[in-house]
Amino acid sequence: xxxxxxxxxxxxxxxxxxxxxxxxxxxxxxxxxxxxxxxxxxxxxxxxxxxxxxxxxxxxxxxxxxxxxxxxxxxxxxxxxxxxxxxxxxxxxxxxxxxxxxxxxxxxxxxxxxxxxxxxxxxxxxxxxxxxxxxxxxxxxxxxxxxxxxxxxxxxxxxxxxxxxxxxxxxxxxxxxxxxxxxxxxxxxxxxxxxxxxxxxxxxxx
Amino acid sequence: xxxxxxxxxxxxxxxxxxxxxxxxxxxxxxxxxxxxxxxxxxxxxxxxxxxxxxxxxxxxxxxxxxxxxxxxxxxxxxxxxxxxxxxxxxxxxxxxxxxxxxxxxxxxxxxxxxxxxxxxxxxxxxxxxxxxxxxxxxxxxxxxxxxxxxxxxxxxxxxxxxxxxxxxxxxxxxxxxxxxxxxxxxxxxxxxxxxxxxxxxxxxxxxxxxxxxxxxxxxxxxxxxxxxxxxxxxxxxxxxxxxxxxxxxxxxxxxxxxxxxxxxxxxxxxxxxxxxxxxxxxxxxxxxxxxxxxxxxxxxxxxxxxxxxxxxxxxxxxxxxxxxxxxxxxxxxxxxxxxxxxxxxxxxxxxxxxxxxxxxxxxxxxxxxxxxxxxxxxxxxxxxxxxxxxxxxxxxxxxxxxxxxxxxxxxxxxxxxxxxxxxxxxxxxxxxxxxxxxxxxxxxxxxxxxxxxxxxxxxxxxxxxxxxxxxxxxxxxxxxxxxxxxxxxxxxxxxxxxxxxxxxxxxxxxxxxxxxxxxxxxxxxxxxxxxxxxxxxxxxxxxxxxxxxxxxxxxxxxxxxxxxxxxxxxxxxxxxxxxxxxxxxxxxxxxxxxxxxxxxx
Numbered sequence: 001x002x003x004x005x006x007x008x009x010x011x012x013x014x015x016x017x018x019x020x021x022x023x024x025x026x027x028x029x030x031x032x033x034x035x036x037x038x039x040x041x042x043x044x045x046x047x048x049x050x051x052x053x054x055x056x057x058x059x060x061x062x063x064x065x066x067x068x069x070x071x072x073x074x075x076x077x078x079x080x081x082x083x084x085x086x087x088x089x090x091x092x093x094x095x096x097x098x099x100x101x102x103x104x105x106x107x108x109x110x111x112x113x114x115x116x117x118x119x120x121x122x123x124x125x126x127x128x129x130x131x132x133x134x135x136x137x138x139x140x141x142x143x144x145x146x147x148x149x150x151x152x153x154x155x156x157x158x159x160x161x162x163x164x165x166x167x168x169x170x171x172x173x174x175x176x177x178x179x180x181x182x183x184x185x186x187x188x189x190x191x192x193x194x195x196x197x198x199x200x201x202x203x204x205x206x
Numbered sequence: 207x208x209x210x211x212x213x214x215x216x217x218x219x220x221x222x223x224x225x226x227x228x229x230x231x232x233x234x235x236x237x238x239x240x241x242x243x244x245x246x247x248x249x250x251x252x253x254x255x256x257x258x259x260x261x262x263x264x265x266x267x268x269x270x271x272x273x274x275x276x277x278x279x280x281x282x283x284x285x286x287x288x289x290x291x292x293x294x295x296x297x298x299x300x301x302x303x304x305x306x307x308x309x310x311x312x313x314x315x316x317x318x319x320x321x322x323x324x325x326x327x328x329x330x331x332x333x334x335x336x337x338x339x340x341x342x343x344x345x346x347x348x349x350x351x352x353x354x355x356x357x358x359x360x361x362x363x364x365x366x367x368x369x370x371x372x373x374x375x376x377x378x379x380x381x382x383x384x385x386x387x388x389x390x391x392x393x394x395x396x397x398x399x400x401x402x403x404x405x406x407x408x409x410x411x412x413x414x415x416x417x418x419x420x421x422x423x424x425x426x427x428x429x430x431x432x433x434x435x436x437x438x439x440x441x442x443x444x445x446x447x448x449x450x451x452x453x454x455x456x457x458x459x460x461x462x463x464x465x466x467x468x469x470x471x472x473x474x475x476x477x478x479x480x481x482x483x484x485x486x487x488x489x490x491x492x493x494x495x496x497x498x499x500x501x502x503x504x505x506x507x508x509x510x511x512x513x514x515x516x517x518x519x520x521x522x523x524x525x526x527x528x529x530x531x532x533x534x535x536x537x538x539x540x541x542x543x544x545x546x547x548x549x550x551x552x553x554x555x556x557x558x559x560x561x562x563x564x565x566x567x568x569x570x571x572x573x574x575x576x577x578x579x580x581x582x583x584x585x586x587x588x589x590x591x592x593x594x595x596x597x598x599x600x601x602x603x604x605x606x607x608x609x610x611x612x613x614x615x616x617x618x619x620x621x622x623x624x625x626x627x628x629x630x631x632x633x634x635x636x637x638x639x640x641x642x643x644x645x646x647x648x649x650x651x652x653x654x655x656x657x658x659x660x661x662x663x664x665x666x667x668x669x670x671x672x673x674x675x676x677x678x679x680x681x682x683x684x685x686x687x688x689x690x691x692x693x694x695x696x697x698x699x700x701x702x703x704x705x706x707x708x709x710x711x712x713x714x715x716x717x718x719x720x721x722x723x724x725x726x727x728x729x730x731x732x733x734x735x736x737x738x739x740x741x742x743x744x745x746x747x748x749x750x751x752x753x754x755x756x757x758x759x760x761x762x763x764x765x766x767x768x769x770x771x772x773x774x775x776x777x778x779x780x781x782x783x784x785x786x787x788x789x790x791x792x793x794x795x796x797x798x799x800x801x802x803x804x805x806x807x
Contacts, residue, residue, distance in 0.1 A: 139434040142559035170669060
């Protein structure tokens, strides 16, 4: 509407109303079209990519083996020392071999039997051995370093104390490494280490 | 401000088209932002002229192919005459380097994409890489081994892809620094700053998913961290994980790998192509920012306040030739690096999680920020338990705040008047000081990220280093910002120029002297650490090459000295030398037998 045309009130009103209605309709149909596609696409993707909790790898009676699948005995898994020398062990595959999935990795440590303190589950330790998940509870890295007598995650510097139920002693991790209760059974070469149940907490970050 | 208005352009275009013939008389002087060639004024050889006064046809009267095409396609000033401002530092070419490395990424990526297999299930690798021959490995890992060690030119092209990605991201970052420090993001150029920021984020996403695809130890560690970081976003974390990864990593790796493959080779590149197009369209529409009129030389100098047109070299032929040189130089650099500095040597890395995992360098600052936030914060007797929030703060919040401030910066530092000329960074104390501070922050955060390497090299346990690193993370960016600000405001006052926005600091000469002493100590510390890091990397390199450390050190020094010697060489000869060197070095290793190389790695 240019200003030099004489005002025609009714005409102008209709014009504006029409334009407004058209705008609203365009907005609604546009939003509907975009919404229909994006909501269905996003919902579909969210559903299909749904994160499913994996099956537990350790159940009662699963033996601990090294990466090559050799069973571990209490006598020679780790030499008896006062210092932290963790070994990475895995659950035994049915019919031999090791399940070397990242989430299955376990840090096996050995200390004098009376050195474990709360909140370690003492029933889950055997002959000075204790086992903890190797998956850092911060962002899921493999905890494969040590500093002093502490586990040290090389990714972001989280520290866990193996003598206190792997509780967090430094760094960004929010919760301790879950303990794996272990026991022994008699084998040919001596007492074989095995799990007496699943991990006592969720493995990895939650 | 009467700059060339879009309406004028369209109107004059229409006029020409309607007339059915080309008029040699200009519609209006100085309507076109494009077109004045640096000293090239067609066949007339007379007074310099601006804008559309020279018809392209008239410019190349002897080129029959050009006139034939011009008759049909109207290759007029709008595109071929687009003016590229002169830039004595070459910094205006950084965007072009980014563009060209993207082209190399697409080309090398197509080669890799045709052979890569996005499967996680175990297959038996039967090939030349001695460490892995006959072993059961994930399909993706096996196919990358095959590309690298069993395919002619495969290793070279894979390394070239990796290096092109590094140069792509580095060039984008340097390009943004140039735009930031020269104030080229200001009104009316804010839209292109936003578009460019989106390009940077897409490039980083490409880098992340590309790193994940080989499924080796490093990629698994980095992807696991990225996956769990995404999950740390409150409320929608799990949904975001499903959207970005299509399943849990690493437990559902079988469905995550094809998902990431699609994102890396199709969705993100397609978005990149589209948005790069948008970036360049906006650039064509708005024209470059130009060096301030004072830098225009000779008879081309318009009145200082006249910004109705841009002076520069036209796209064709001047800028085109320069761009070809830049393209070849980029290609040469990529092939040089790919041939001499193999990265991500997959057979040596293997499948096990590395003893000190690290992301690519462009994510190192995020990695450092993650390391810096502890789960428990003890300050003045009170302990704040952050717990699971630590990873959200370190991995999401801090990077988001840094990137967010960067993106909206043109809205924070805005001007009402359009600014068509660049500024001298020295004339803007506040902005330049902040920019320097931000760069220092990313550097110190990256150093935080390399704490493991650090403690290994220095021999101090990582937890001992932590408090010093925290101090450094806060102190260094702050000190640098203050120091640059003090220096520049003093300079401005001395020259009698405005100091711009910012606080007036109550500094005394003594305070500044102490600040300088502190910075000197820091610089010496940096130097010492730098030397340690060089020897450390030589040690690391010698573990791969089998050379004694001292020899490896000499070798590194030779490479760097060689690069330094190249600096004073004129760019054209440098380009030529690098092209030849790149060709020679790039092609040579491909002729070596893959098997013999794999044993070295």
